[in-house]
Amino acid sequence: MITVLNGLPTGVVGFQAxxxxxxxxxxxxxxPALAAAGADGGKIRVLLDFGGEFEGMEAGAAWQDLQMGVREWSAWERIALVTDHAWMRDGLSMFAWAVPGEVRAFPGAERDAAIDWLAAD
Structure with missing residues (x-):
């Protein structure tokens, strides 16, 4: 399940998985949340918080993930992945070259640092 995070700085959209x-x-x-964030044609900065209860993706979710990234390729400016799952941080490091925009992984304890990085000019 994904929920939209509230209270983030202007220009940052966040999700908890x-x-x-x-x-x-x-x-x-x-x-819908990403479409609203990029409605003015601006760049999208995204916080993805994959807390300790994340259990993976169904096949249909993986397909939607791929389609969404390709469809809005030029809009992605920064993506911050917050997780204590080492396999997710390692995977991001291996495939960062294939992700649009800048990407960084942060451990759960550094969620505030991730938000600061996303909001910075």
Missing amino acids: NGKLTAEDYTGVLE
């Missing part, structure tokens, strides 16, 4: 992500999480929550 828990449990297993579904295609509906992407089409019903992620896509």
Whole structure:
């Protein structure tokens, strides 16, 4: 399940992932929030918080993830992944070259630093 995070700085949209992500999480929550964030044609800065309860993605969610990234390729400016799952941080490091914009991984204890990095000019 994905929920939209409130109270973030202007220009930053954030999401908290828990449990297993579904295609509906992407089409019903992620896509509308990202569309609203980039509605003015500006760049998108995203906080992805994958807390301790994240259990993976269904196949449909993985497909939606791929489609969404490709469709809005030029809009992605910064992505901060916050997680204590080493395999996610390592995976991001390995494939950062394939992700649009700047990406950084932060441990859960550094969530505030991730938000500061996203909001910085």
